[in-house]
Amino acid sequence: MSCIEEKFAQLRATYPKELNSSLVMPFLRIMLDEKKSLGESDAVFIANYLGLPAMQVKEALTWYTMFYRHPVGTHVIKVCRNIACSLMGAERIIDHLSQKLGIKPGETTADGRFTLLLVECLASCGTAPVMQIDDTYHEQLTEAKIDQILKGLS
């Protein structure tokens, strides 16, 4: 926890008192980056730290999809399934990834290396189809390109 608290304190020092409540989103993000998935106790910790109602932070934690509440794999693969990507073969890409990893969307491989998620438009429609692995965007996907990308991951 100490590393997280250090980061909390650092950021809090740059926020005036009246913007205290605006630290909820950034703190959840810091916590997530550190722990990979969050639980109720994390929300309570942040609420106590900021002196806010626990319910407010719990609600935020459970409402935003990016704050994972289940353990995820070492690498999280998000594939866009929205309109522009669909027009350029998103279904084919999703099937290929599913087959390659041996899991259905929403699942994590048995070895804990990959989680496959379907997401909505990633704002990269001009270079569809698109996926994001961890933070990095991979655009204009083909089956061969996916194979290569997966091979390159540790």
Place this chain on the structure above:
Amino acid sequence: MTSERIFFNFPVTADSHTLKAYQGRGGYQALENALKTLQPIDVEKEVMASGLRGRGGAGFPTGSKWSFVNKKAPVVYLCCNADEGEPGTFKDRWIFEHNSHQLIEGMILAAYALNVRNAFIYIRGEFDLSFRRLMDAMSEAYKAGYLGENILGSSFSCDIRVMQGGGAYVCGEESSLYTSIEGFKGYPRNKPPFPAVQGLYKAPTVVNNVETLANVPWIMTNGAKAFSAMGTEKHPGTKIFGVSGHVKKPGLYELPLGYPLKKLIFEECGGILNGKELKAVIPGGSSTPILLPQDVETANLDAECLSTYRTMLGSGGVIVIAEGVCMVRLLHTLSRFYAHESCGQCTPCREGSAWMNDIISRIVAGKGVKGDLESLERITKGIMGNTVCALGDAASMPVINFITKFRAEFDYYIEHGRSMNDGRLEI
């Protein structure tokens, strides 16, 4: 119409996004000049005179929005909407990756005009390179004295804080956005009160899109007249259009507003992929009503012209659909999206978007029944105009438009239990 560019006016190189490069292109001179020689009201007047309209979706005149704010209020906030979630839209990312400073300078100018001490950039949580480039630019701007206390030795002080979203599309809606900045789940709020009166932390607040704010330095440098000389009389300036789908050259194109849609698709973008015929175009992001090929012949890309086709310029995300695509399954990608993104706060949108998606899913599965399309129509009527925010309308419009304009395809799918077009989305 001149062919001046406000965004794509420099070659992108390995360091063209840096402060030094931006300064080399005349960057931050508008700010220096404003702080030395202009009153805040002069900045507002110039933006008002330019006729700049919001680039985030609704196209509201920016100067008017600013003029509604009581600058003598103890606190005024400025929020830059960088949530970029409307399917088909990918322009703000370019600004962050290649010219974050243009946005930062625009925000400081806006903050000066509006008497804002604390401003926010609410950036999509998934963005990576955009976020890093923005953060680098922010620290450069602070170091150079463009942000913080007593900017460039003036009496004006302003901080910008960057906040990453949590993956909710609805947080791009302005009241949802500042509710999220306040550290709550992003439930949109009833209007009125409008944000200009009561927004973030109940203070007067301006929410503007990235592209909107990034236009401001250019306007202050070149003058309102030069800006309004571009585009159309009622919709001046340029717009970054993002073209996706079945064209030979998808991507971003900065063009004067009022540019012919046909020219954009067939000249700039090289026409339809694989030499196919055009089937339909969604002109301004996924929630804007769809156009047929005969509309594309004559439609121009500005708010007034598109409204005569009963559609909108929206965010400028042009989605091109070739002949052979199954419109039933394509609508399903959208109904699924809106049902997923409804915040759940109001019943017509929460239940309605889910019902619509259930019905469309059932049709796609070959189990559609007579009366499904009438049910869909009835549900859209129950949603539109009866919700807290515009997501309800956004979810309804594609449904009503697809089933009206491609009725035969929907009827066929329901009658035969399969697609007239083999269920194809890709061509």
